[in-house]
Amino acid sequence: MAMRDFGKDNNSGNVRKMFKSISGRYDLLNTLITFGRDKSWRKYVVQEASLKQDALILDAGTGTGRIMQEALLSNRSIKTFGTDFTIEMMLAGKNEVNGISWCCADALNLPFPDSVFDAVTSGYLIRNVTDTRRAFMEQVRTVKPGGRVVCLETSPPPQNILRPFILLYLKFIIPMLGFLFAGNKNAYQYLTSSTERFKTPEELSLIMRDAGLYDIRIKRFMFGTIAVLSGIRRVHL
Numbered sequence: 001m002a003m004r005d006f007g008k009d010n011n012s013g014n015v016r017k018m019f020k021s022i023s024g025r026y027d028l029l030n031t032l033i034t035f036g037r038d039k040s041w042r043k044y045v046v047q048e049a050s051l052k053q054d055a056l057i058l059d060a061g062t063g064t065g066r067i068m069q070e071a072l073l074s075n076r077s078i079k080t081f082g083t084d085f086t087i088e089m090m091l092a093g094k095n096e097v098n099g100i101s102w103c104c105a106d107a108l109n110l111p112f113p114d115s116v117f118d119a120v121t122s123g124y125l126i127r128n129v130t131d132t133r134r135a136f137m138e139q140v141r142t143v144k145p146g147g148r149v150v151c152l153e154t155s156p157p158p159q160n161i162l163r164p165f166i167l168l169y170l171k172f173i174i175p176m177l178g179f180l181f182a183g184n185k186n187a188y189q190y191l192t193s194s195t196e197r198f199k200t201p202e203e204l205s206l207i208m209r210d211a212g213l214y215d216i217r218i219k220r221f222m223f224g225t226i227a228v229l230s231g232i233r234r235v236h237l
Helices: 012-020 023-033 038-049 066-074 087-094 132-142 163-182 185-196 201-211
Strands: 056-060 079-084 100-104 117-123 143-154 213-221 226-233
Touching: 023 038, 023 087, 023 163, 038 066, 038 117, 038 143, 038 213, 038 226, 056 066, 056 132, 066 079, 066 100, 066 117, 079 087, 087 100, 117 132, 132 143, 132 201, 143 185, 143 201, 163 185, 201 213, 201 226
Parallel strands: 056 079, 056 117, 079 100, 117 143
Antiparallel strands: 143 226, 213 226
């Protein structure tokens, strides 16, 4: 579960250092934590992006580029761009994934013209930016009218009978795995705490609508702790 691109607040340097330290084990931990389901969620993100022949796609907060890897596997004709605030994450991905144009950039100030991409995706980015609405507005700005914005994100555990077990997993098991496989318990404690206090998918969908998207769809996974939201950019913002 990615934890990246924190904007330029006073804590961003410390947070970036934290995730720099786990960049080499990042993908392995994602697979372990999600019981290998993370790949299927990325595939669903690409499916929601509705990429046509020769489409141009941006993945904001791309990390090691795994969403773009799935996009290329689904359609070799597309052109992919990945941006991230943490250089080490991109360097780790560059050694594993070919065909991506990489760019170090802040998700709140994307260095691209208006209306250039056919789709913009993100994975576990929005929870970590300092201004959620601005991050979505930048994605909407850079996608073409009629293009899709797709967001893969963690979600606070729902209020049901499974909630105590999910919280146990989030608070104790995930940090333990982070310590055992990445030598960094703090990074994965951050993951659990930021997930618990983050917005619900319904709250995110309202922000996406206000940023200029319509026909917003929500799909939940992993007992409601993962959500994929997608919307279409309006012709007139």
